[in-house]
Amino acid sequence: METKSENRSYGGTQGVYTHASEATGCDMTFGLYLPEEARTTPVPILWYLSGLTCTHENAMTKAGAQAWCAEQGIAICFPDTSPRGDDVADDEAYDLGKGAGFYVNATQDPWAKHFKMWDYITNDLPKIVGEHFAVDLDRQSITGHSMGGHGALTIAMHHPERFRSVSAFAPIAHPTQSDWGKKQLGAYLGDDTSTWAPHDSTLLMRDKGFDGPVLIDQGDSDNFLELLKPEALAEAMAAKRQEGQFRMQKGYDHSYFFISTFMEDHVNFHAEALYA
Amino acid sequence: METKSENRSYGGTQGVYTHASEATGCDMTFGLYLPEEARTTPVPILWYLSGLTCTHENAMTKAGAQAWCAEQGIAICFPDTSPRGDDVADDEAYDLGKGAGFYVNATQDPWAKHFKMWDYITNDLPKIVGEHFAVDLDRQSITGHSMGGHGALTIAMHHPERFRSVSAFAPIAHPTQSDWGKKQLGAYLGDDTSTWAPHDSTLLMRDKGFDGPVLIDQGDSDNFLELLKPEALAEAMAAKRQEGQFRMQKGYDHSYFFISTFMEDHVNFHAEALYA
Numbered sequence: 001m002e003t004k005s006e007n008r009s010y011g012g013t014q015g016v017y018t019h020a021s022e023a024t025g026c027d028m029t030f031g032l033y034l035p036e037e038a039r040t041t042p043v044p045i046l047w048y049l050s051g052l053t054c055t056h057e058n059a060m061t062k063a064g065a066q067a068w069c070a071e072q073g074i075a076i077c078f079p080d081t082s083p084r085g086d087d088v089a090d091d092e093a094y095d096l097g098k099g100a101g102f103y104v105n106a107t108q109d110p111w112a113k114h115f116k117m118w119d120y121i122t123n124d125l126p127k128i129v130g131e132h133f134a135v136d137l138d139r140q141s142i143t144g145h146s147m148g149g150h151g152a153l154t155i156a157m158h159h160p161e162r163f164r165s166v167s168a169f170a171p172i173a174h175p176t177q178s179d180w181g182k183k184q185l186g187a188y189l190g191d192d193t194s195t196w197a198p199h200d201s202t203l204l205m206r207d208k209g210f211d212g213p214v215l216i217d218q219g220d221s222d223n224f225l226e227l228l229k230p231e232a233l234a235e236a237m238a239a240k241r242q243e244g245q246f247r248m249q250k251g252y253d254h255s256y257f258f259i260s261t262f263m264e265d266h267v268n269f270h271a272e273a274l275y276a
Numbered sequence: 277m278e279t280k281s282e283n284r285s286y287g288g289t290q291g292v293y294t295h296a297s298e299a300t301g302c303d304m305t306f307g308l309y310l311p312e313e314a315r316t317t318p319v320p321i322l323w324y325l326s327g328l329t330c331t332h333e334n335a336m337t338k339a340g341a342q343a344w345c346a347e348q349g350i351a352i353c354f355p356d357t358s359p360r361g362d363d364v365a366d367d368e369a370y371d372l373g374k375g376a377g378f379y380v381n382a383t384q385d386p387w388a389k390h391f392k393m394w395d396y397i398t399n400d401l402p403k404i405v406g407e408h409f410a411v412d413l414d415r416q417s418i419t420g421h422s423m424g425g426h427g428a429l430t431i432a433m434h435h436p437e438r439f440r441s442v443s444a445f446a447p448i449a450h451p452t453q454s455d456w457g458k459k460q461l462g463a464y465l466g467d468d469t470s471t472w473a474p475h476d477s478t479l480l481m482r483d484k485g486f487d488g489p490v491l492i493d494q495g496d497s498d499n500f501l502e503l504l505k506p507e508a509l510a511e512a513m514a515a516k517r518q519e520g521q522f523r524m525q526k527g528y529d530h531s532y533f534f535i536s537t538f539m540e541d542h543v544n545f546h547a548e549a550l551y552a
Contacts, residue, residue, distance in 0.1 A: 230514045232511075235508075235514070236507075238494070243526035246513075248513065248517060248521070
């Protein structure tokens with residue numbers, strides 16, 4: 001693992017690190033914020049999965065999470081959204097290939113070689129973070145935005161024993177029924193839609209739900225509402241009697257201005273579960 | 277209007293009053309809490325509509341609202357849930373007739389004579405409260421529990437100009453599709469279901485929504501979830517992009533212990549709208 005940078009931030013350290021990943025077969029870069037407490041004792045960790053086109057850097061610099069993670073004594077990790085490198089397949093569209101891993105393990109060419117973001121986020125990354133930093137992997141929570149909200153919700157529902165709470169900002173909530181989903185799941189997983197279902201938050205919520213609290217924020221002025229399909233997830237949450245909150249935030253769009261506005265609520269929400 | 281009782285409460289006054297109602301054609305009793313501020317200046321008012329079997333008294337004594345209304349400087353009014361008196365029609369069932377007015381204007385015998393709770397709550401009661409007490413009817417909000425949540429939501433969506441915010445505890449959310457609704461709407465309004473639709477929160481939410489914030493709390497251990505149908509309202513709120521929150525509260529049931537736990541949140545939610 002190589003340290004790319006470390007900056008003091010709110011009494012703790014914002015670092016950027018690169019490591020070779022078995023899952024993706026390439027070097028991967030992530031941001032990790034450690035609060036001051038991590039100097040003396042392992043701290044709980046919150047994973048933040050980013051949306052389409054993002055690298056590890058966007059949320060790290062624009063989501064305003066460090067202030068609240070410092071206050072709560074929680075680490076926050078910002079992974080990349082896809083494999084990277086000259087030999088990694090890509091597509092001209094912004095929503096397929098690099099920056100658009102969709103948090104699945106691709107089985108179809110040309111993606112199958114490197115696009116194993118599910119394994120990267122659930123295996124490789126927690127392993128390397130746990131080995132190198134003072135984080136307590138018995139206390140994990142997960143959040144994300146848009147495609148990353150999709151990733152956070154699907155990963156959490158498949159790993160209820162690992163995550164104490166899950167939240168999402170404007171998640172892609174029903175990808176098997178959306179143009180943000182059908183295209184990518186088809187490309188990465190193939191035409192057999194039975195392989196898509198485990199990657200659809202609404203279907204997972206209807207089927208199994210999550211064994212802990214859930215917080216969803218969605219702006220009502222989001223340009224992508226028709227693609228995100230929040231109503232499907234809201235219905236599924238209530239029908240499943242899922243502990244949690246679904247909030248429609250008036251006037252907010254899909255941007256980091258929306259995310260940063262409600263970041264304090266999300267960090268505090270996770271802190272309550274992580275320190276319970 | 278006759279004063280039945282007045283008690284000092286959190287620096288203000290909890291009163292109970294009886295008056296003749298034109299709408300219901302009988303004497304009606306209501307509780308009204310006025311915070312200390314009302315001695316010198318008109319205060320905003322929150323209406324609390326109660327559920328099946330309740331009188332004006334249940335929420336007044338068990339919902340724990342006065343503490344928070346005192347803190348926020350808001351009046352709260354607790355109306356009765358039906359007409360009362362020996363000549364008022366009734367039914368042996370707990371969920372029809374007295375204590376079960378359902379906040380509609382009955383058109384069918386034997387109910388049509390007195391069961392005009394819609395007119396009572398929207399006309400008679402605000403008129404008499406506005407005439408006799410230091411409340412500012414330019415600043416009104418409304419809430420309620422179960423059948424009263426149904427009343428609060430339907431009345432608010434029909435009077436967006438009057439109410440700045442609406443909330444509900446475990447509302448009967450989709451009465452046209454529930455045994456808590458079909459029986460009563462049929463009895464009071466007749467077999468023509470087109471007359472039922474204006475009294476269904478889910479249908480109103482799909483159609484028009486509410487021009488202000490909405491807060492819904494629902495317990496996941498509520499015995500009546502199959503009758504309340506919260507998932508229908510949750511889906512309608514998200515599909516309408518309704519500003520607001522739908523919260524599923526783990527372990528809470530349908531009782532006043534549930535209501536009182538979240539009353540502070542609801543009063544603060546309304547205070548934000550009333551003092552905006």
